[in-house]
Amino acid sequence: MDTITSLREWLDDLIYYFAYFPLVIQIAIIVSVLAVTGTIVAYVYMILFRWQKQRQAKKERPLREQVNELLLEHIIYKSVGDPDAPVALPLEDFKALPLHKKWVADVLIDQLLEYRNNFTGDIPRLLRQLYLDLGLHHKSATVLRSGHRKAIINALVELSGMGVLLEKEHVLALTQSRDRYIRESACSYWVQCSPDAPFEFFSHVKEPLLAWEQFELFRIISLRKDIPMPSFAQWIDPQYHPSVISLCLKLAAYFQQPEAIPAMIKMLDTPDEQLRALTINNLGKLMALEVEPILVKMYPQQPDSCKLEILKALGRIGSGDFIDFLRQELEQTEDFLLMKHAAHSIVAHKALASGLIARLQQSLTGTRQQVLQHSLNPLIKY
Amino acid sequence: MHTAILKHITDFYESAIFVYCAGLFLFYILLAVLSLIAIRRSLWKNKIRGQQMLVASPLTPGISVIAPAYNEGVTIISNVRSLLALNYPRFEVVIVNDGSKDDTLQKLIDEFELTEVNFAYRQQIPSQAVKRFFKSTNPAYSKLLVLDKVNGKSKADAVNAGINASSFNYFLNTDVDCILARDTLLKLIKPFMDDPQRVIATGAPLRAANSCDVEAGVITRVRVPRSLLPRFQEMEYIRSYLLGKMGWTFINAVPNVSGGLGLFDKDIVIKSGGYDPGSFGEDMDMVVRMCRYMCEQDLPYRIHYIPETLCWTEVPATYKIFFRQRVRWARGLAQIFGKHRKVLFNPKYKKLGLIIFPYNFFFELLAPLIEFAGIIYYIYIIVNHLINWDYAIILLVFIYTFSILITSLSMLWDQLIFRYYQSWKEVWQLCILALAEPFIYHPTVLFCAIRGYFNQLTGKKHTWGNMQRQGFNQSPNLQKTI
Numbered sequence: 121m122d123t124i125t126s127l128r129e130w131l132d133d134l135i136y137y138f139a140y141f142p143l144v145i146q147i148a149i150i151v152s153v154l155a156v157t158g159t160i161v162a163y164v165y166m167i168l169f170r171w172q173k174q175r176q177a178k179k180e181r182p183l184r185e186q187v188n189e190l191l192l193e194h195i196i197y198k199s200v201g202d203p204d205a206p207v208a209l210p211l212e213d214f215k216a217l218p219l220h221k222k223w224v225a226d227v228l229i230d231q232l233l234e235y236r237n238n239f240t241g242d243i244p245r246l247l248r249q250l251y252l253d254l255g256l257h258h259k260s261a262t263v264l265r266s267g268h269r270k271a272i273i274n275a276l277v278e279l280s281g282m283g284v285l286l287e288k289e290h291v292l293a294l295t296q297s298r299d300r301y302i303r304e305s306a307c308s309y310w311v312q313c314s315p316d317a318p319f320e321f322f323s324h325v326k327e328p329l330l331a332w333e334q335f336e337l338f339r340i341i342s343l344r345k346d347i348p349m350p351s352f353a354q355w356i357d358p359q360y361h362p363s364v365i366s367l368c369l370k371l372a373a374y375f376q377q378p379e380a381i382p383a384m385i386k387m388l389d390t391p392d393e394q395l396r397a398l399t400i401n402n403l404g405k406l407m408a409l410e411v412e413p414i415l416v417k418m419y420p421q422q423p424d425s426c427k428l429e430i431l432k433a434l435g436r437i438g439s440g441d442f443i444d445f446l447r448q449e450l451e452q453t454e455d456f457l458l459m460k461h462a463a464h465s466i467v468a469h470k471a472l473a474s475g476l477i478a479r480l481q482q483s484l485t486g487t488r489q490q491v492l493q494h495s496l497n498p499l500i501k502y
Numbered sequence: 503m504h505t506a507i508l509k510h511i512t513d514f515y516e517s518a519i520f521v522y523c524a525g526l527f528l529f530y531i532l533l534a535v536l537s538l539i540a541i542r543r544s545l546w547k548n549k550i551r552g553q554q555m556l557v558a559s560p561l562t563p564g565i566s567v568i569a570p571a572y573n574e575g576v577t578i579i580s581n582v583r584s585l586l587a588l589n590y591p592r593f594e595v596v597i598v599n600d601g602s603k604d605d606t607l608q609k610l611i612d613e614f615e616l617t618e619v620n621f622a623y624r625q626q627i628p629s630q631a632v633k634r635f636f637k638s639t640n641p642a643y644s645k646l647l648v649l650d651k652v653n654g655k656s657k658a659d660a661v662n663a664g665i666n667a668s669s670f671n672y673f674l675n676t677d678v679d680c681i682l683a684r685d686t687l688l689k690l691i692k693p694f695m696d697d698p699q700r701v702i703a704t705g706a707p708l709r710a711a712n713s714c715d716v717e718a719g720v721i722t723r724v725r726v727p728r729s730l731l732p733r734f735q736e737m738e739y740i741r742s743y744l745l746g747k748m749g750w751t752f753i754n755a756v757p758n759v760s761g762g763l764g765l766f767d768k769d770i771v772i773k774s775g776g777y778d779p780g781s782f783g784e785d786m787d788m789v790v791r792m793c794r795y796m797c798e799q800d801l802p803y804r805i806h807y808i809p810e811t812l813c814w815t816e817v818p819a820t821y822k823i824f825f826r827q828r829v830r831w832a833r834g835l836a837q838i839f840g841k842h843r844k845v846l847f848n849p850k851y852k853k854l855g856l857i858i859f860p861y862n863f864f865f866e867l868l869a870p871l872i873e874f875a876g877i878i879y880y881i882y883i884i885v886n887h888l889i890n891w892d893y894a895i896i897l898l899v900f901i902y903t904f905s906i907l908i909t910s911l912s913m914l915w916d917q918l919i920f921r922y923y924q925s926w927k928e929v930w931q932l933c934i935l936a937l938a939e940p941f942i943y944h945p946t947v948l949f950c951a952i953r954g955y956f957n958q959l960t961g962k963k964h965t966w967g968n969m970q971r972q973g974f975n976q977s978p979n980l981q982k983t984i
Binding site: 130134142144145147148149151152155156158159162163165166169170173270273274277301305328330331332334335336338339370374456460487490491493494495497499500501502 | 516517520524527546550551555556558559560561562564594617619620621622623624637638639644669670692694695696697698892893896897899900903904906907910911913914917918921926929933
């Protein structure tokens with residue numbers, strides 16, 4: 121009791137004499153009071169935050185179960201059980217949910233997106249139809265023009281996930297947005313949902329498509345089965361942005377479009393080293409036979425990154441016409457990586473190189489011999 | 503006359519110390535604000551961009567996971583299995599047996615059906631000789647490459663050997679005893695793909711695995727460490743990663759990527775000379791040299807930290823091992839400032855020279871010395887009855903309350919992210935430690951720092967010693983089956 125009384129007296133004195141303390145002590149007192157207040161606020165917030173999250177999870181759990189049951193019973197089981205039978209959407213059952221409440225609509229949309237991501241076949245189409253019939257898209261459609269950055273991006277992600285294209289002109293304009301994230305989401309959305317011209321914006325790209333965007337666009341494009349793929353050669357042209365060319369090079373190789381080879385050959389003159397190396401890489405993946413002599417001819421003038429790609433491309437094309445060039449490189453280069461890729465490419469020629477490999481095993485020594493053994497070992501992949 | 507001069511000196515000293523403390527506290531507040539923004543931004547980006555897209559993409563870049571192992575025979579098999587089970591489409595696991603004296607290598611050979619291969623190895627960065635290379639004859643383990651090398655007496659030497667043998671352009675530096683989250687590689691590679699500038703390294707928080715439930719090399723239940731010392735370290739890790747590193751990430755001034763978990767651009771690491779086997783703080787030294795290289799080449803770069811915990815490691819549970827670790831860390835810091843003294847206040851090194859190094863010099867390197875001098879001063883004025891007890895108490899309360907505030911904020915940030923701990927009790931167990939830290943844990947760390955500096959100054963030989971593993975909790979399901 122005495123301690124408490126003396127502490128109280130001490131605090132009373134502190135307040136009374138505060139104005140007479142040196143500045144340093146005044147600051148220390150103020151900071152201490154703020155720190156204690158801040159600590160209390162932090163703990164109260166922590167309690168409230170955890171409690172709110174628990175409450176939200178408790179509230180959402182039965183709804184999620186109900187939505188899951190409805191989706192499984194009326195859409196998933198029926199589609200999986202008899203894929204050819206038409207599935208009638210149970211709109212009344214879903215309308216019985218209190219969808220006017222934001223959190224209920226959000227839970228439903230969340231579940232629809234998850235199911236769309238995890239199923240193929242007719243199920244994603246049915247889920248999309250359900251989304252539209254329940255009018256769940258109206259909110260996102262309104263938000264698209266709201267001017268609120270994060271809301272626009274969320275709306276684009278949601279609409280893209282549901283495969284619903286709204287506000288065509290506006291979305292196309294958003295693909296030119298100055299905000300990186302809006303631009304990126306709009307591009308993905310456009311490529312995902314546009315029924316007739318998903319690649320239209322390629323011609324107007326001014327800002328670089330980052331590696332992540334290229335991955336995302338590549339994934340979306342490679343999954344679109346509802347439209348015929350255009351010839352990506354049309355964008356393999358120096359007049360377009362280098363990142364668009366880079367993406368189209370990869371797409372042309374992925375979709376095995378040999379008609380892109382002439383456009384790619386023209387790109388071999390580009391001063392951009394990275395783009396040139398990528399072009400060579402994709403020519404190799406297209407197994408462009410006619411490009412082999414060009415690659416061998418340009419080899420001596422190229423930087424190491426391009427030399428490496430030329431050696432890899434010769435291995436992939438594997439006509440056998442330039443196997444002697446590869447042997448020469450393996451025997452003469454001092455660069456370890458070039459040596460390794462020359463050996464890999466010789467081995468990639470398989471039967472065509474069997475005689476040469478036998479001779480090289482006899483003649484090579486030291487590192488070069490080791491590199492060849494490394495490449496010949498089926499247990500070593502890289 | 504003498505008394506007047508002495509009074510002036512003590513007044514100046516007291517004011518200087520106050521200004522120093524105020525500066526440090528201002529930095530902490532700034533970091534707290536910046537880290538909150540960085541964490542929220544990172545969580546938002548995660549929400550709009552799922553990394554699962556990387557799993558199916560043929561464009562996903564390859565990653566070499568490099569894990570040195572020294573006398574890890576007890577746990578090596580489950581640890582390697584855990585690394586092989588990472589969720590990523592294109593990776594290899596390079597285990598560097600650093601001249602273990604136990605049966606680490608033999609266990610690997612037996613378990614993973616390894617056979618010696620003729621491997622084309624190029625020494626681009628220095629390391630002790632690699633004696634043998636092993637690959638598995640079982641296609642299920644085709645991702646595994648095992649190196650058997652001469653012991654280099656440091657992790658740096660082993661990592662360098664792993665880098666020399668690795669195949670991909672990115673490598674993950676980890677410890678073989680660390681438990682990684684399955685999506686570690688997916689989450690760490692994201693910043694490399696998603697930044698307009700060249701990203702040279704990414705890291706993520708580590709936590710104590712000491713009391714967590716582990717099943718087949720996977721964390722099944724995160725728990726607060728039961729023992730006091732690991733629990734203090736858990737709290738310190740949360741504060742250091744969430745409040746410190748995330749704050750520095752926001753202004754692209756990350757001073758260090760932890761040696762326990764970091765994804766690096768191999769090209770820059772090699773061009774910077776690789777890890778220094780002679781360094782006691784090889785992870786920070788490596789990052790400093792990478793940043794120096796980028797600045798000297800006038801190349802823009804970024805180093806990222808992400809807020810999610812991706813790695814659990816067994817932290818020292820005994821004071822002996824803890825002292826040894828912290829003395830080494832302190833020595834490493836002093837060594838770095840000796841080695842890179844040209845960087846300090848040098849505008850050529852941009853943020854490294856003008857923010858990272860000055861901050862670390864004044865508030866990391868000098869802090870223990872200033873604190874130690876402060877304690878001596880306090881004792882002196884108490885003994886000589888020069889102390890004004892009211893003011894002394896006010897100043898101590900000032901420092902104490904602020905330190906609690908900073909720890910509380912980091913705990914709050916942690917709760918905002920994932921809420922790793924299931925129960926309230928566990929959260930409070932950590933929060934309550936903030937009250938005790940200035941009296942128990944902090945003096946221990948201070949002592950280790952002073953000892954480390956002393957050892958560095960006197961050039962005392964450091965003995966590395968072996969970290970005695972206590973093993974993890976096996977989850978109840980697994981215990982039943984054993």
